[in-house]
Structures are given as structure tokens and as C-alpha cells.
Amino acid sequence: MPNNKPKSIVNTFLEKVNQQANKVLIYFEDKQYSYKDIYESVVFIAGGLKTIGVQKGDRVALYLENSPSFIASYLAVQWIGGIVVLVNTRYKRLELKHILTDSGAKVLISDLERSEEAENIILEIDELKELIILEHDLGHDTEVFETIEQAKAIIEPIDLNLDDIAVIGYTSGTTGKSKGAMLSNGNFLSNSIALTKAWHWTKDDVLLLVLPLFHMHGLAVGFHGTLVQGSSIVLKRRFIAEDVYKELSQGKISMFFGVPTMHKRLLELAQNSEQKPQGLRLMVSGSAPLSPQIHAEVEKEFGLKILERYGMTETIMNTGNPYLGERKAGTVGIPFEGIELRIADSNNKQLATNETGEIQLRGPNICQGYWQRPEASKETWTSDKWFKTGDLGFIDSDG
Known part of the structure; x- marks a missing residue:
């Protein structure tokens, strides 16, 4: 066929x-x-x-x-x-x-x-x-x-x-x-297909997109996800808290992706407003850690838990909290479908559960190397083809 x-x-x-x-x-x-x-x-x-x-x-x-x-x-x-x-x-x-x-x-x-x-x-x-x-x-x-x-x-x-x-x-x-x-077409499409599946994204969703399109979270997650599912976006030039909060309160928006500073500002507005956001089914945070306090207070004011994710320019999106299941504040969940993740020591040897080391990745989302920098590209991959993120992390007992 x-x-x-x-x-x-x-x-x-x-x-x-x-x-x-x-x-x-x-x-x-x-x-x-x-x-x-x-x-x-x-x-x-x-x-x-x-x-x-x-x-x-x-x-x-x-x-x-x-x-x-x-x-x-x-x-x-x-x-x-x-x-x-x-x-x-x-x-x-x-x-x-x-x-x-x-x-x-x-x-x-x-x-x-x-x-x-x-x-x-x-x-x-x-x-x-x-x-x-x-x-x-x-x-x-x-x-x-x-x-x-x-x-x-x-x-x-x-x-x-x-x-x-x-x-x-x-x-x-x-x-x-x-x-x-x-980044290739295959990098983007594989990631968008895995991510939209994980987040139950459908053609009926409407995403409020304020993240810059020159960044991966705005472009590869927000726009590419929209294309893959054939859905719609409400696009803003930039984040203006009062404008975004008004949009969220009108009941048209089903998804909002932001960074911790955005969520903090929206939380402050919610705490001082009688009108609350309506119709939201998913709020995503990334690019920096989200404090457990904001995580808890957003759930109280907005009626849903923020889903935290982990990504980077070279790999697009790597992990996310489960859409269905527990979302633990301060954690970034599990790898998306098709992506492997390990924690390694300075010799690129895999570490055990709860041991802190470098996050290393394999999968169809990983970039094709650095433009005109063959040596940098060579240094960023291990001999067994794991991408070295340079970020520290650990895998807890829940995976």
C-alpha cells in the first residue's frame, strides 16, 4: 500500500x-x-x-x-x-x-x-x-x-x-x-504527531498562542501542532497579561501554552478578578522551572493543573507530564512516544534511579547537527548516538 x-x-x-x-x-x-x-x-x-x-x-x-x-x-x-x-x-x-x-x-x-x-x-x-x-x-x-x-x-x-x-x-x-x-521535516513532524497524541489535541481545539514563533515552543509546538491537527489559533504579537486574561475568560480558548512568568502574572489577575477563565482544558508551562506554589494556586483559581514539559532548540519537545494521570509539580514527566531518555555520568554511563546526572536523548526529534560546525556536532553525540543535552536531571521512582 x-x-x-x-x-x-x-x-x-x-x-x-x-x-x-x-x-x-x-x-x-x-x-x-x-x-x-x-x-x-x-x-x-x-x-x-x-x-x-x-x-x-x-x-x-x-x-x-x-x-x-x-x-x-x-x-x-x-x-x-x-x-x-x-x-x-x-x-x-x-x-x-x-x-x-x-x-x-x-x-x-x-x-x-x-x-x-x-x-x-x-x-x-x-x-x-x-x-x-x-x-x-x-x-x-x-x-x-x-x-x-x-x-x-x-x-x-x-x-x-x-x-x-x-x-x-x-x-x-x-x-x-x-x-x-x-531541524528536518521529519524532526518536526514526528514530534508534533507524538505531542498532539499525548495531549489529546484535536481539530476542535483553539490555542491561544502568545509565545514567539521564533522559538520552538511557539513554532514547533504551537503552530506545527495546530497544522498537524487542523485546528485554530488565536495569535498575539506578544504577551500582554490583561489581554490574554480577557481572551481566556471568554470561553473560546481550550489551550494556553506559556512560561512560568506568564502563569504567575495570569494567576495574579485571577486572584483579583471575579471573572474566571472558562473552557480551558490544558495549560502548559516550560522553558524554566515552575514553582510548586504557583502550580497549586493555578489549580485553585483555574480549576486545572498545569502540565509541565521539557524541550530545547536542538530536540524540540522531549518530555511532558501525563495528560491523564498525576502531574507532579517541579517534574517534567515522561518522554514522548518514540523518544528515549537516560541519565548518564561524566563517562556517559547510565545512572540508577534518583541519581543526578546529564540528561541524554535519542529519537526522531533530535536535530541533524549544527550548521557548519562538524566538530561541535561530533562532541554533542556519544559514541552510541545519544544526544548530550548538558542539562542535569534524575529519574524518580515513578519514571
Whole structure:
């Protein structure tokens, strides 16, 4: 029998467009965008990128705030076989120059808020040939679309496979210059399928997405999970506590993903409001430890326990508390389906239960190595192919 499973992120998107073209994919500010609307913008931007010479394997950097333009650009780059380079919107000249130079990006796509920074940096990097400035709401009436308007023909998406690199995501660079983790279509899809299954994610869910799309939690969990299930997102440019709390109180949102500081701020609002969030079935926290006190108080105010998870740029999401079963505050649960985890000593020997050591991983979620850093890639894997996270942890008696 033929294998009809999606082979790429774009393939997954197209499948959903064909199945439910008129369903809303994104609610953004006072507008809504169906799967078909985003498809049309993807083709439009992809045609423009093709016109200015972007080919398979070329790197295109996204220096964009959360918006429909980010999502359409992200899919458009991959539509023509390009590799997306994610750029933190808080980065200024030094960090921006490092990422754009290291990745060899050919095109930079930015928004109006960052246009001055983008225009300045393009003058410093010879390899960076083109700058495109987009509006957040996918308006096509600005001068920057003149080149893109030349591409009238609908171009077919390039045939991609699970092994093709989709994204280069840069690490935080806490011990030196940040490295670009190469993540394939297979890395993303395997992780999204396992994660959505674990969290009982369905096409009827509506996710309030405030986490930045240039981070794995926002992009690979929030957006990719939405695509895999064919559900909808309410997208915010950034986290504004009062705005988010109002959304959660209207009964439309079924899932919210955040970091501990967000949960703490929402808890404070709940404790001082008569109106409580309604309709929520899942709140997820990650990126930093969540205190047991906030865990307990959120359960009291919101009526559900926060689900904690553990992930990183190179591996996307690794573990999560069980959707059904006990969620122990301060723990990050068990590995998602298909992922192996062990605790090892400094000699990469497996440790026993309750012994603290380095968390090491194997699975289809692990990146393909670091961009143009073969030595760093070699040092990050053990001889028996375990990925060394550099994070400390232990496995308790409950696993």
C-alpha cells in the first residue's frame, strides 16, 4: 500500500487546505484568516521569493514578530525548498549580524517595526542580497511587494522529504556564540504527531498562542501542532497579561501554552478578578522551572493543573507530564512516544534511579547537527548516538 503520510510541513499544510479550506486557521487582532487565505498568501510570497532567485537549500531569515505574515512567510520559504533561519526579534546589530553571517542567509524578511535595523544590517553583509518588509496583516499594498507582484503564476511546492532541513534554529549561546541547530521535516513532524497524541489535541481545539514563533515552543509546538491537527489559533504579537486574561475568560480558548512568568502574572489577575477563565482544558508551562506554589494556586483559581514539559532548540519537545494521570509539580514527566531518555555520568554511563546526572536523548526529534560546525556536532553525540543535552536531571521512582 502507498504511504500517504505527509513528508513535509508544507505537505501537511496543503493536506489541511484541501480538507478544510474555509476553516479559520488564525484569529489575529480584529481579523481572521482561513486555511485558504494563508495558502493564497503563501503562494504569493513564494512566487516573489522564486522571482528574486531563492532556490532549494538557500537560507531565508525571518526577523518578524508574531503575525499572519510570519506564518505565511515561514511556509512560503519551505514551499520553494528554502531553509528558514529563525531570528529573535529582540536581537540587535551584533546578534543579528552573527546569525545572518553564520547561516549565509540570502534573503531577510522583516516587518515595519524592525525595518531600520534590517536596512542597516543588509549593508554590512555581502551575502545578504535581498530585504523584504511585510505588514503584519498580510496587506499587499506596500512598495516592497513590487517585485513579488511580478510573480503572477501559481507555483507548485517543491517536493520535499522527511530528511530535508526545514529550519535552522540558533541556540541561546550562553557559553559562546550561538550555534545553528539543523531541524528536518521529519524532526518536526514526528514530534508534533507524538505531542498532539499525548495531549489529546484535536481539530476542535483553539490555542491561544502568545509565545514567539521564533522559538520552538511557539513554532514547533504551537503552530506545527495546530497544522498537524487542523485546528485554530488565536495569535498575539506578544504577551500582554490583561489581554490574554480577557481572551481566556471568554470561553473560546481550550489551550494556553506559556512560561512560568506568564502563569504567575495570569494567576495574579485571577486572584483579583471575579471573572474566571472558562473552557480551558490544558495549560502548559516550560522553558524554566515552575514553582510548586504557583502550580497549586493555578489549580485553585483555574480549576486545572498545569502540565509541565521539557524541550530545547536542538530536540524540540522531549518530555511532558501525563495528560491523564498525576502531574507532579517541579517534574517534567515522561518522554514522548518514540523518544528515549537516560541519565548518564561524566563517562556517559547510565545512572540508577534518583541519581543526578546529564540528561541524554535519542529519537526522531533530535536535530541533524549544527550548521557548519562538524566538530561541535561530533562532541554533542556519544559514541552510541545519544544526544548530550548538558542539562542535569534524575529519574524518580515513578519514571
